[in-house]
Amino acid sequence: xxxxxIIYVVCHDIGRHLGCYGAEVSSPxxxxxxxxxxxxxxxxxxxxxxxxxxxxxxxxxxxxTSGGVGLSHRGFPLAPTVKTVTDYFNEGGYETAHFxxxxxxxxxxxxxxxVEGSSTECKDHYCEVAFDKALAYLAERRAARQPFxxxxxxxxxxxxxxxxxFEDNRLPMYEPYRPDPDDVRLPFFxxxxxxxxxxxxxxxxxxxxxxxxxGRFYDGLREMGFLDNSVVVFTTDHGISGLRAKGTIYDPGxxxxxxxxxxxxxxxxxxxxxxxxxxxxxxxxxxxxxxxxPESMQGRSFKGLLTGESYRxxxxxxxxxxxxxxxxxxxxxxxxxxxxxxxxxDPTARRQWLPHEVQDRIGGTYExxxxxxxxxxxxxxxxxxxxxxxxxxxxxxxxxxxPQWREAKCDLAERMDAWMxxxxxxxxxxxxxxxxxxxx
Numbered sequence: 001x002x003x004x005x006i007i008y009v010v011c012h013d014i015g016r017h018l019g020c021y022g023a024e025v026s027s028p029x030x031x032x033x034x035x036x037x038x039x040x041x042x043x044x045x046x047x048x049x050x051x052x053x054x055x056x057x058x059x060x061x062x063x064x065t066s067g068g069v070g071l072s073h074r075g076f077p078l079a080p081t082v083k084t085v086t087d088y089f090n091e092g093g094y095e096t097a098h099f100x101x102x103x104x105x106x107x108x109x110x111x112x113x114x115v116e117g118s119s120t121e122c123k124d125h126y127c128e129v130a131f132d133k134a135l136a137y138l139a140e141r142r143a144a145r146q147p148f149x150x151x152x153x154x155x156x157x158x159x160x161x162x163x164x165x166f167e168d169n170r171l172p173m174y175e176p177y178r179p180d181p182d183d184v185r186l187p188f189f190x191x192x193x194x195x196x197x198x199x200x201x202x203x204x205x206x207x208x209x210x211x212x213x214x215g216r217f218y219d220g221l222r223e224m225g226f227l228d229n230s231v232v233v234f235t236t237d238h239g240i241s242g243l244r245a246k247g248t249i250y251d252p253g254x255x256x257x258x259x260x261x262x263x264x265x266x267x268x269x270x271x272x273x274x275x276x277x278x279x280x281x282x283x284x285x286x287x288x289x290x291x292x293x294p295e296s297m298q299g300r301s302f303k304g305l306l307t308g309e310s311y312r313x314x315x316x317x318x319x320x321x322x323x324x325x326x327x328x329x330x331x332x333x334x335x336x337x338x339x340x341x342x343x344x345x346d347p348t349a350r351r352q353w354l355p356h357e358v359q360d361r362i363g364g365t366y367e368x369x370x371x372x373x374x375x376x377x378x379x380x381x382x383x384x385x386x387x388x389x390x391x392x393x394x395x396x397x398x399x400x401x402x403p404q405w406r407e408a409k410c411d412l413a414e415r416m417d418a419w420m421x422x423x424x425x426x427x428x429x430x431x432x433x434x435x436x437x438x439x440x
Contacts, residue, residue: 004229004230005147005149005150005229005231006094006148006149006150006285007150007152007221007230007232008149008285009154009214009217010151010153010154010236011156011235011236011237012156012157012158012237013236013237013239014207014240015238015239015252015257016256017203017207019031020034020035020039021041024185025204025207025208026207026211027211029212029214030215032218033215033218033234033259033261034259036261037232037261038261038267038269038271038272040260040272040274040276041271041272041273042273042274043276043277044251044254044256044275044276044277044278045237046254047068047069047321047322048239048249048253048254048319048321049246049321049323049324050237051072051077052070053238054068054103054104055078056068056277056279057237058086058104059083059084059297060279060281060282060298061297061299062298062423063322064322064423064425065298065423066078067079069322070323070435071103071325072104072105074326075434075436076435076436077110078105080110084111084282085149086113086149087112088286088294089286090112092289092291093146093147094146095147096112096113096115096151097113097117097137097148097149097151098117098118098150098151099118099124099131099134099150099152099153100124100125100127100133100134100152100154100155101118101124101125101153103153115137118133118153126155127209130152131217131220134150135220138150138221138226142224152217154210154213156206156213157206157210157240159241178205181198187242189243190243191243203241214234218232218261228263229263230261230263231260231285231288232260232262233258233259233260234258234259234260235258236257238253239255248321249321249332250340251335251340251389251393256278258278260306264307272305275313275317275335275337276314277299277314277317278299279298280301281299283301284299284301284302284303288303298423315336316336317334317335318332318416318419319335320332320425328346329346330427332345332416334415337389338390340386340387340395341386341409342385342386343384343413344382344384347382348381382400385400386398386400386402386408387399
């Protein structure tokens, strides 16, 4: 079956911090989308930083293959020669449109959308603006015959928004929502500290506001009839800001919300537990559109999982960390349903971190309480980590040196080595990328 339209919505930094994933946070609209569509319980990004993750999703390639190994505005934009789904939809006769935020290249015009409704201006990246423009575009397309690929990106719920705009309850278009810090339920990886409660109360306000905007957009799709002839994806780039979360390759850093609404009712109303990775997104939407999947894509379509056709589940996923900001901290991981093997290539690098803007607001207590949970950041970091998720879902106990798990660890290590060789990982070849000057 060929689907007419593809609508892809991607936000910043939400991980799976939503009610439909069991978090004690108010997200009624996204929960409704999840209930009416498909929830992927085990979806992960392949690289836990903003630009690298988005590059993975748009190219269907690992970050070290596409070259998107760091932040685009810090010297690692996708090269003009690298194709994304936008190019393949253009070639396949689709109209392509983008509104809001993008993080794959310096300038959104470099992404080759036929309709580019954004700019480098921050106001264009806010969800209320992006969804307004997307709904106006869709209203004009109701009578059009040409199918379209629509990409809507938002800066929410990045910390730069919930530490700023939400500081004074300035929530445009909707009444202010500010949970009491005493009522906030913190994720397991965050210590219970008053400063953390205050920041996570603001994060909840940002999530609530983003959720309201998603509900407005989703209702607009229904009213205009696009839910009946479109594949709709709501996802995010990586995990939320927190210890061993955003920017790391522990589960809280790489777990991603992935919700879909499909054009046939019998395909909806499900929760799926299969391992999904975001390099699978590009081949999947091309598959739904009836377009060929390029051999250069390293992900594979999961359309068959959704439509009842043939599908081969992933036995494992590969995840990589390279650059984030000016920090180079190469790590590789292999994640199965039950095990998580991590290899650290720079043992001198920091163990855990929070975004600097959050650290600054916490103040001098940061180093004290982080070291109450884990070994001091100055301690040597192990070259290998192994977590048995069936017994240790929070990844507290490193079993890499446990004789009981030696055989399993060696098997995962061999699989990782084979993957790195097969994909030409620069950690094998020795040709570490260097940032490009701005604007090039």
